[in-house]
Amino acid sequence: GAVVSQHPSWVICKSGTSVKIECRSLDFQATTMFWYRQFPKQSLMLMATSNEGSKATYEQGVEKDKFLINHASLTLSTLTVTSAHPEDSSFYICSAPRPGGYGYTFGSGTRLTVV
Amino acid sequence: QQQVKQSPQSLIVQKGGISIINCAYENTAFDYFPWYQQFPGKGPALLIAIRPDVSEKKEGRFTISFNKSAKQFSLHIMDSQPGDSATYFCAASISGYALNFGKGTSLLVTP
Numbered sequence: 001g002a003v004v005s006q007h008p009s010w011v012i013c014k015s016g017t018s019v020k021i022e023c024r025s026l027d028f029q030a031t032t033m034f035w036y037r038q039f040p041k042q043s044l045m046l047m048a049t050s051n052e053g054s055k056a057t058y059e060q061g062v063e064k065d066k067f068l069i070n071h072a073s074l075t076l077s078t079l080t081v082t083s084a085h086p087e088d089s090s091f092y093i094c095s096a097p098r099p100g101g102y103g104y105t106f107g108s109g110t111r112l113t114v115v
Numbered sequence: 116q117q118q119v120k121q122s123p124q125s126l127i128v129q130k131g132g133i134s135i136i137n138c139a140y141e142n143t144a145f146d147y148f149p150w151y152q153q154f155p156g157k158g159p160a161l162l163i164a165i166r167p168d169v170s171e172k173k174e175g176r177f178t179i180s181f182n183k184s185a186k187q188f189s190l191h192i193m194d195s196q197p198g199d200s201a202t203y204f205c206a207a208s209i210s211g212y213a214l215n216f217g218k219g220t221s222l223l224v225t226p
Binding site: 032034042043044045046049093095097101102103104106107108109111 | 147149156157158159161164204208210211213214215216217218219
């Protein structure tokens with residue numbers, strides 16, 4: 001139980017275009033979704049926290065106008081990378097607290113390559 | 116500021132040996148301490164997790180040791196196998212809030 005489905009698994013886009021990543025909670029209601037970014041050979045770094053029906057909270061140094069997060073329903077949170085540039089190429093992963101308050105479930109990640 | 120400090124950065128162990136990875140934290144409000152295993156190109160997979168009211172937890176070949184007074188916890192992999200070669204991350208959180216990850220340990224188990 002507590003499955004988060006993340007799509008797409010990988011995407012290649014041209015510099016200047018926008019890319020949307022979706023995370024859906026399949027069998028539970030995710031009121032909170034965490035978005036992480038992982039550069040090669042580095043750790044997962046929290047980008048932002050989204051809560052259903054309210055504005056996302058961004059970590060220091062993350063451009064909120066560039067990384068648009070929408071959490072309009074209890075089962076869907078999206079991250080849109082706007083005007084993507086090669087330096088945005090990374091592995092993006094969403095995660096939600098498991099129902100019951102113990103542990104977290106992760107999406108399978110999205111490998112973004114901007115060319 | 117790194118809230119969870121992990122060491123070593125890399126580790127080479129012979130097959131059948133014990134792999135030990137250590138983590139330290141500062142925030143005494145943390146109440147969830149998991150270890151994740153990650154293979155290249157994949158997302159992190161939960162290995163084992165512990166609460167601060169328990170000093171040790173074992174699942175198969177994986178054991179977490181937790182020292183609340185020292186604010187440290189460690190992962191022990193017994194009888195390490197080449198298939199265990201991966202990157203391991205410790206993390207800590209206050210339940211319901213975002214996980215704080217260590218920088219990771221690249222483990223190589225040689226045949």
